[in-house]
Amino acid sequence: MPTEIDTARLRLRHWRAADREPFAALNADPTGMEFFPALLSRAESDALASRCEGLIAERGWGLWAVETKNGREFLGFVGLHRTAPELPFSPGIEISWRLAARHWGNGYATEAACAGLRVGFTQLHFPEIVAFTAVGNSTSRAVMERIGMRHTGEFFEHPKVPVSSSLRTHCLYPTTREQWEATDT
Numbered sequence: 001m002p003t004e005i006d007t008a009r010l011r012l013r014h015w016r017a018a019d020r021e022p023f024a025a026l027n028a029d030p031t032g033m034e035f036f037p038a039l040l041s042r043a044e045s046d047a048l049a050s051r052c053e054g055l056i057a058e059r060g061w062g063l064w065a066v067e068t069k070n071g072r073e074f075l076g077f078v079g080l081h082r083t084a085p086e087l088p089f090s091p092g093i094e095i096s097w098r099l100a101a102r103h104w105g106n107g108y109a110t111e112a113a114c115a116g117l118r119v120g121f122t123q124l125h126f127p128e129i130v131a132f133t134a135v136g137n138s139t140s141r142a143v144m145e146r147i148g149m150r151h152t153g154e155f156f157e158h159p160k161v162p163v164s165s166s167l168r169t170h171c172l173y174p175t176t177r178e179q180w181e182a183t184d185t
């Protein structure tokens with residue numbers, strides 16, 4: 001069972017108490033949270049970190065805290081999660097990422113997500129992994145495409161986003177293990 005993952009520049013690891021402060025700053029940053037319906041308060045951010053921490057402790061995988069190996073700076077999270085039951089394609093496994101804005105533009109999300117996808121298919125043996133985001137989130141969609149996921153034309157209305165919100169329509173990028181094997185180099 002994977003509990004931590006190393007890439008060339010990054011470590012996907014267990015959460016630490018020291019991550020809480022930079023994670024709260026990330027979740028309170030309007031730039032980083034542009035495609036989410038609301039910013040998170042410190043309490044909400046801590047609760048999310050606790051959930052991530054608890055699930056990794058329980059399963060050995062989840063939404064890992066990501067840090068640089070050179071400098072050990074906390075960047076955000078990247079990892080795998082069981083899709084919420086209310087989503088139209090559940091049950092399933094999603095891959096997800098959220099990095100602090102000042103660390104964008106370095107290829108870190110792609111590097112970490114590549115490793116997460118590999119672990120999901122080769123060690124955890126999930127038959128399919130999905131990614132999804134608000135249709136306008138082009139940077140996140142670019143990560144999906146860089147790691148070999150493809151938009152199959154499926155859209156859905158996210159049940160947790162208010163009906164009046166322009167962020168409600170999401171695009172779905174489902175990828176089977178066979179499709180990933182065919183694109184992985």
Ligand SMILES: CC(C)(COP(=O)(O)OP(=O)(O)OC[C@H]1O[C@@H](n2cnc3c(N)ncnc32)[C@H](O)[C@@H]1OP(=O)(O)O)[C@@H](O)C(=O)NCCC(=O)NCCS
Pocket residue numbers: 032033035096097098099100103104105106107108109110111132133134137139140143146
């Ligand atoms: C989505 C998100 C993770 C993307 O971050 P990102 O830094 O753009 O993505 P990557 O890590 O793949 O980096 C790619 C960029 O780094 C550049 N880059 C620089 N050095 C690089 C390197 N050594 N290797 C690869 N890419 C590199 C690439 O050229 C690319 O730049 P470009 O977009 O100008 O072409 C980030 O915007 C984010 O956290 N957003 C908020 C949370 C969110 O929306 N999550 C998704 C919700 S479902």
